[in-house]
Amino acid sequence: MSDKSSKVAIVGLGFGAEFIPIYKEHPNAEMYAICQRNEEKLNEIGDAFGISKRYTDYAELLKDPDIDAVHINTPIPNHAEQSIAALKAGKHVACTVPMATTVEECRQIVELVKETGLTYMMMETVVYSREFLFVKEMYENGDLGRIQFLRASHHQEMKGWPGYWEGLPPMHYATHCVGPILALSRSEAEYVSCFGSGRIDEELIGKYGSPFAVETCHIKFRKSDLSAEITRSLFNTARQYCESFDIYGSLKSFEWNLIENENPVIHTGETPERVEVPDYAHLLPEKIANFTSAGVYDSDDNQHLSFIQGAGHGGSHPHLAHEFVSALMEGRQPYPNAVQSANITCVGILAHESAMNGGEIIKMPDFTLSED
Numbered sequence: 001m002s003d004k005s006s007k008v009a010i011v012g013l014g015f016g017a018e019f020i021p022i023y024k025e026h027p028n029a030e031m032y033a034i035c036q037r038n039e040e041k042l043n044e045i046g047d048a049f050g051i052s053k054r055y056t057d058y059a060e061l062l063k064d065p066d067i068d069a070v071h072i073n074t075p076i077p078n079h080a081e082q083s084i085a086a087l088k089a090g091k092h093v094a095c096t097v098p099m100a101t102t103v104e105e106c107r108q109i110v111e112l113v114k115e116t117g118l119t120y121m122m123m124e125t126v127v128y129s130r131e132f133l134f135v136k137e138m139y140e141n142g143d144l145g146r147i148q149f150l151r152a153s154h155h156q157e158m159k160g161w162p163g164y165w166e167g168l169p170p171m172h173y174a175t176h177c178v179g180p181i182l183a184l185s186r187s188e189a190e191y192v193s194c195f196g197s198g199r200i201d202e203e204l205i206g207k208y209g210s211p212f213a214v215e216t217c218h219i220k221f222r223k224s225d226l227s228a229e230i231t232r233s234l235f236n237t238a239r240q241y242c243e244s245f246d247i248y249g250s251l252k253s254f255e256w257n258l259i260e261n262e263n264p265v266i267h268t269g270e271t272p273e274r275v276e277v278p279d280y281a282h283l284l285p286e287k288i289a290n291f292t293s294a295g296v297y298d299s300d301d302n303q304h305l306s307f308i309q310g311a312g313h314g315g316s317h318p319h320l321a322h323e324f325v326s327a328l329m330e331g332r333q334p335y336p337n338a339v340q341s342a343n344i345t346c347v348g349i350l351a352h353e354s355a356m357n358g359g360e361i362i363k364m365p366d367f368t369l370s371e372d
Helices: 015-025 039-049 058-062 076-088 103-116 130-140 175-183 286-292 305-309 311-315 317-330 338-356
Strands: 006-011 029-035 053-055 069-072 092-095 120-122 147-155 189-197 214-221 227-233 242-249 252-255 265-268 271-274
Touching: 006 015, 006 058, 006 317, 015 029, 015 039, 015 069, 015 286, 015 317, 029 039, 029 058, 039 053, 053 058, 058 076, 069 076, 069 317, 076 092, 076 103, 092 317, 103 338, 120 317, 120 338, 130 175, 130 242, 130 252, 130 311, 147 175, 175 214, 175 227, 175 242, 175 338, 189 338, 214 338, 227 338, 286 317, 311 317
Parallel strands: 006 029, 006 069, 029 053, 069 092, 092 120, 147 227
Antiparallel strands: 147 242, 189 214, 214 227, 242 252, 252 265, 265 271
16 A cells, blocks of 8 residues: 555445545545446436446455455444455455344454454544544543543334334444443443333334334443433334434533524533534545535435535544545544444344343453453
8 A cells, every 4th residue: 555545445335425425535545437237327327427347246356456445334234344354355344233133243254354464444434523622622622520420322213214223123223322422531331221111013023023213222331431322213203313422421421402403512510502513624634624524415306315414424424534544544443443343333232132031131242342
């Protein structure tokens, strides 16, 4: 790989197409190739963005010696298999959430990264959203004081989405909840306990054997006096789409707005105040800074769900791409790296296992914990 730029291939061109113009404009990346099974869509996207290197076969893409890194944006069931194949092929990996659907798959990815020395980053949007960067800045400046408790929730009705979503256990897609509460202080989960509540439609239960409409998990932080609560729903629960987190500190606390397009609340002592969260484009290279507020899915008739909550998941897309590319250029670990991604992902997987066993406490596997 060049010490000045990295050749990136994007795999999956639904949500993934959002990142094409970002990589094209990034000063240390070359938007080299795209991959999509549907050749008609592949050519449509390739022509629109001027990408000449195109693949319908992921295995053939991985044989291309010029590709340094792959950014995977395919359906959830493919993430682990494609990440493992890419690492075995000598490619760095950025992968949309979640990292995998089983603890064993997470372990394999962590071990491969350790063996190969390659870079892996789970592209968790919330930890690079403007809301998170705002709270992170408050925390690092000491404005929050001592953190006392954290809470996050993700409510999203998935009726009508692709078949693999039907009946998916809520916590199997929990990274948008888990990510921000662990990322604020770069913490790790030590163990979890989770309860299920309510019941989804009977025809949805069979695929995964999961009956719960809502799952609520408590997370005990490793080497800390902190714990956190996360709540997740996917079906048969009346709630506007929301990816939210609340942070309670000794001096100030941040609470997410209950309704979209309202401002969040900062509590100073017992005094609340609605605040407008600023954009954080100034943290990015000039050429990609505009993508915090504008992207591919801008028009009314071509709008991705992520734009409901701010341009590209709270403006996170260029921050994610920049973190990944910068880590490659600087030879450092991105956040979240493979171990951190496994910790975040396994919280949800094991939380559902806990819920199916009446709230049993389950410890995180050793491979999801950083070395002391």
